[in-house]
Amino acid sequence: xxxxxxxxGSGGHAGRHGHAHDETGRAFAIGVGLNxxxxxxxxVAGIVGxxxxxxxxxxxxxxxxxxxxxxWVAAHLARRKPSVRRTYGLRRSTILASLANALLLLVGVxxxxxxAIERLHSPAAPQGWIxxxxxxIGVAINGGSALLFLRARKEDANVRGAFLHxxxxxxxxxxxxxxxxxxxxxxxxxxxxxxxxxxxxxILVGTWSLLRDALNLALDGVPSSIDPEAxxxxxxxxxxxxxxxxxxxxxxxxxxxxxxxxxxxDVKRCDPSFLRRVSHELEExxxxxxxxxxxxxxxxxxxxxxxxxxxxxxx
Numbered sequence: 001x002x003x004x005x006x007x008x009g010s011g012g013h014a015g016r017h018g019h020a021h022d023e024t025g026r027a028f029a030i031g032v033g034l035n036x037x038x039x040x041x042x043x044v045a046g047i048v049g050x051x052x053x054x055x056x057x058x059x060x061x062x063x064x065x066x067x068x069x070x071x072w073v074a075a076h077l078a079r080r081k082p083s084v085r086r087t088y089g090l091r092r093s094t095i096l097a098s099l100a101n102a103l104l105l106l107v108g109v110x111x112x113x114x115x116a117i118e119r120l121h122s123p124a125a126p127q128g129w130i131x132x133x134x135x136x137i138g139v140a141i142n143g144g145s146a147l148l149f150l151r152a153r154k155e156d157a158n159v160r161g162a163f164l165h166x167x168x169x170x171x172x173x174x175x176x177x178x179x180x181x182x183x184x185x186x187x188x189x190x191x192x193x194x195x196x197x198x199x200x201x202x203i204l205v206g207t208w209s210l211l212r213d214a215l216n217l218a219l220d221g222v223p224s225s226i227d228p229e230a231x232x233x234x235x236x237x238x239x240x241x242x243x244x245x246x247x248x249x250x251x252x253x254x255x256x257x258x259x260x261x262x263x264x265x266d267v268k269r270c271d272p273s274f275l276r277r278v279s280h281e282l283e284e285x286x287x288x289x290x291x292x293x294x295x296x297x298x299x300x301x302x303x304x305x306x307x308x309x310x311x312x313x314x315x
Contacts, residue, residue: 023151024149024159025072025076027148027149027152028075029072030145031068031145031148032072034141035061035064035065036065038137039061039065041134041137042054042058042138043055043058048130049130049131049134051131052193054135054176055196056112056116056196056199056200059108059112061138062108063101066101066104067097067104067105067162067165068162070100071097071101071162074096075094077093078255088252091256093253095218095254098210098213098214098217099215101214102207102210103211105203105206105210106207106211109200109204113200115196116193116194116196117193117197119192120194129184130180131179132177132184135173135174135177135180138169138173139170139174139177142166142170142173145166146163146170149162149163150163165206168202168206172199172202175195175199175202176195176199178195179191179194179195217250217254220248220251221250221251223251226286228249230286231259231286231288232244232247234281234285234286240265240269240270241263242265242266243263244261244262244264245264247259247260252289252290257288257290258288258289258290258291258292259282259293260291260293260294261292261294262293262296263293263295264298265295265296266297267297270295275295278291
């Protein structure tokens with residue numbers, strides 16, 4: 001029985017991503033600062049302008065600020081080196097941050113929706129110009145914040161999520177602008193409450209997806225970006241591989257994926273570079289960054305701890 005682990009070379013991996021981490025850190029800092037300032041402005045404007053739509057958008061933006069802070073802190077913690085007690089380091093903090101962010105969003109959506117329904121029963125007269133101007137500023141701030149993550153989104157799934165979330169926020173602010181225009185043109189004050197419910201619905205859709213994915217990662221599910229059957233098929237097609245079993249794929253963080261598995265092989269026919277080549281191809285083809293593979297000879301007894309039935313090539 002043979003066992004080997006092949007992962008990143010520390011120098012190349014760290015060197016390749018160190019500068020990107022610095023740029024992302026600056027983007028988080030600027031994004032948090034801009035959005036936190038805007039939340040304060042939007043809440044004050046919503047109270048003065050008697051607009052629940054602005055308050056709804058402010059609540060959404062506040063949750064985004066908290067989410068950015070959580071993601072920023074988690075990304076920093078994930079870079080800490082493993083210890084004797086925490087052998088994977090603190091990488092999983094990025095998953096916990098995503099889960100916490102989703103729960104905060106759900107609480108915010110509930111509060112805003114309740115207020116919007118109350119406002120529909122007893123409509124007030126919001127000031128359309130204040131709604132229009134402040135929400136337009138929100139479009140610019142959210143759009144500008146999204147641009148800060150434009151380049152890094154291609155390399156980091158967590159950053160890509162933040163980018164898409166900020167773009168969605170800009171779209172929501174566009175909705176508030178439209179509500180302000182409608183109120184100015186028609187005097188329909190009920191539009192404010194309706195827009196608030198639409199904003200809440202948009203947040204809820206995105207939050208449900210975020211919550212589902214975060215729970216899946218927290219429970220060691222296979223990341224949605226990876227097809228486990230495609231990975232198994234790739235391993236089965238490798239030369240000299242007779243079977244695959246006890247295959248596990250899970251997320252170490254929101255940006256790193258790990259794999260362990262047993263390959264039934266004719267060990268004598270495998271060249272010394274076999275495992276390193278497999279690890280490299282798993283990373284290149286499936287973005288699996290840390291792979292640990294055990295080689296079992298054909299006559300090895302069945303693995304009693306295997307969670308999946310063994311797959312073997314037809315003889």
